[in-house]
Amino acid sequence: MWDDVFDVIVVGAGHAGCEASLASARMGCKTALFTINVDKIAEMSCNPSIGGVAKGTVVREIDALGGEMAKNIDETGIQFRLLNRRKGPAVRAPRAQADKEAYRNRMRQIIEHTDNLYVIQQTVDDIIVENGKVKGVITHIGARYRAKAVIVTAGTFLKGKIIIGFDEFEGGRMWEPSANKLSDFYRKHGFRVGRLKTGTPTRIDGRTIDFSKMEEQPGDEPPPFFSFWTRPRKIEQIPCYITYTTPETHEIIRRNLHRSPMYGEKKLITGAGVRYCPSIEDKIVKFPDRERHHVFVEPEGRNTIEFYPNGTSTSLPYDVQVEIIHSIPGLENAKIIRPAYGIEYDFIDPTHLYPTLETKQIKGLFNAGQINGTTGYEEAAGQGIVAGINAALYAKGSDERFVPGRDEAYIGVMIDDLVNKGVREPYRLFTSRAEYRLLLRYDNADLRLAKYGYKFGLLTKEQYERVEKKYSLVKVFISKLKEIKLKPEVINPVLEKEGSTPLKESILCYQILKRPEVKLEEILKLIEFDVGEDDEKLIKEALEEAEIEIKYEGYINRQLEDVKKFRKIENIKIPEDFDYDSVPISTEEKQKLKEAKPLTLGQASRLEGIRPSSISVLAIYINKHKASKEDKSA
Known part of the structure; x- marks a missing residue:
């Protein structure tokens, strides 16, 4: 009956599909990556570049989770820049121009040499569903492949139509065929399917x-x-x-x-x-x-x-x-x-998804990338690695899921926006979308996310220990800077050079560094500061972190306090069997909550049309529901 059997099948080998399939295979799942054309794995359909404001931070987050995009661009880039270097750390981000062919070839090589990962050049026309669960896929040549989980990363290929002037023809990309049958599967199963548009220059x-x-x-x-x-x-x-x-x-x-x-x-x-x-x-x-x-x-x-x-x-x-x-x-x-x-091209309304990127209608079916209404290689890859992790956990029968929070990652901000608000136009990440962007910097993505990469087996023990060592050094450096004093005659020439007010008394390095115009590299020239004999790159990164934490301490602490308040409702889980009809809120709000199926009270609070007062009432009834269940079990 089956031509082959897998734990996870990934449909589409763009940037989302590459990260999804690599994560799944590296987590020990037998994974198949389906593509219309093997030669176009990780193709840069539009601009041959990676990164940019917010996007560059996403690439660092993927890297901290154990993904491949950052390493791939580092090996194949032809120009690298740090954007907004003169601005605050919340808006700085790396960007690189890629050698388009080299980028594609290296990613294909990585995929082809990854254990548990198999590439199949066939077009997936249909997905087999039994009793509300994914069972496998059927391809354009009638082959049937079984899987416990399926991730669809179809990009712009679903009923793709290329337009030049008043000439139009089918295609998912110029000179490549579109996938015309898979959107029909979604329509048949009650998903809202819409149309979006993008384009590319000469x-x-x-x-x-x-x-x-x-x-x-x-x-x-x-x-x-x-x-x-x-x-x-x-x-x-x-x-x-x-x-x-x-x-x-x-x-x-x-x-x-x-x-x-x-x-x-x-x-x-x-x-x-x-x-x-x-x-x-x-x-x-x-x-x-x-x-x-x-x-x-x-x-x-x-x-x-x-x-x-x-x-x-x-x-x-x-x-x-x-x-x-x-x-x-x-x-x-x-x-x-x-x-x-x-x-x-067709896209699927992302409000049909849980924050895990699993669909609400069909268990074991995940969507990632442009099929969810996003635009950009980085946004696609960020969704891809999250879908890959969750599909692997699902296929293994684990109850655990990975949902990065809005306070943990730009990837978390993006997914939360998608599943709660949906899209009316292609979604693109910006720093302005994040409430806690001073915490979500490009430089500290490893601090925020490496623990998950290590936990899920996507980072090695050595990699994780390096992250721990780096942030241990940050604490040591800050502590030292709180002990060393600078005399006015030593620091004032630096202050005068930077147009800063000179001092009359000695001051701690820690205190003078709070001035925006004073740089740590200038301070280090004036003092004896033993940084040890560790890895030069590690030392440089730790010093950069120490300087940012000192300069922006007040703002960072304020955002950390905001996160504590945010977490209070974000961590309140809504039971699967919770009855919204029992809550005295408007009928419209009940309908929205039933349809959205939020996992937490925080997620419910971000749904369009849900009033803050209703969230307070909902919290009371959730507590009553939980107490009632505890009484019954007792």
Whole structure:
């Protein structure tokens, strides 16, 4: 009856599918990774880059959990930068430009050499369900594969439709077929299925670009790598470039809006697009007063002539694309290798999910990535590793589940937003979405999440001990800085140089470091400070942590107090058999709670339309319910 039997099946080998399948296999589950094309595992369909504000922190969180994305970009990156270096630590984040082909090839190699993980090139058309539980999948050639858990990470492939002007054709990505039957499975089982839209720019022949008309953007030295486990090393970094659109660009677009599949008479695109990464025609329509927009010209790899004009995504006809590109300084004679296009695809309403990313309708079925309405490689990978961990726990028969909290990870913020609020447009992470962003920094992701990576077997004992050692050193360094005093004649030259008020009396290093303009590296030049003979990278990271904790101590403590209050209701679990009809709240609120099936009182409080007063009443009735059950068992 079955062609093969697995513990976990992952459908789709994009960034979510890679992290999900690796987590599951590394946790000891026999795992199958299904893909339409093995050669496109971990394909960067759009911008060949990893990281950015909030997104870079997510990559560090994946790394702290034992995922692969950070290590993969460190090994295949061609340029590394730390964004917002001059701003506060809550908004700093690493970003790297990838060698697109190398990134894909290395991830495939890792997957192919991971124990318990098997790659199968077939399209999954249907999922077998019996008595409300997943039993396996059926592929386009009629093969049947059994599994205890299935994770769907279909990206933009569900009924994917590519649009260039008024021409449209099926595809999950340019030149790749769409998956047209799997969305029907979701509809049949009562899931709400919607349409979203994204797009990508042209790809340009680098030999035809005049870089002298652009601003060069080099990488940082030394390169700020992503992974906590990557050793420092020198690499040859490749520059990116900045240019701008012109009034001529804007006029070309306005003149051709009637030919746009979004704005023309023939509206082929109806799905909501990405608000914070709009197409170039969207920018011109929505920001008519802007005289120019950034265009980041970025290389696609070390061994290719292709460049990516980031900021010029469009679905306008090809002849208009050529005009647009030629109106931009430095691209006047540029030759287009690949056309830009828009793509519409099906997604599944993420409010159908528990925070574990398991569906509420079908046990053992998990969704991760763009199928949940998100956009971005990092958001997909973050969901992928959480789904992979939970699917593995489910397949093993464990009652334990992994749900990172809003106070623990950006991944937790994202998943909580998705399952409680749903999406009306592609969801993208920003630091502003996190209430506790000073606690959720890129530098301390290991402190927050390595304990889970180690617990689930995704980090080694040596890796976890390194994290423990690092934060032990942080405490030691802070303690030392609280003991050492600086005399005015020693510290005042530094203060005067930084434009800071000079001192008349001696001061502790700890106290002077609270001044924003004073840097720890300057203090260390003035004092005898034994950092030991440990790993140089570990020392550097520990000193960075110590400086942040000292400078932002007041703010951090305030957020920790807020977290304590948050945890009071977040930790109150709602029993599975709780009867919402017994609670004196509005009928509408009861319906929303029944449909959402929140796991905790905190999750219930974040549902749209649930009043704070109703949460207080709900808490009382939950306590009554629990007390009643205890009395009966006694």
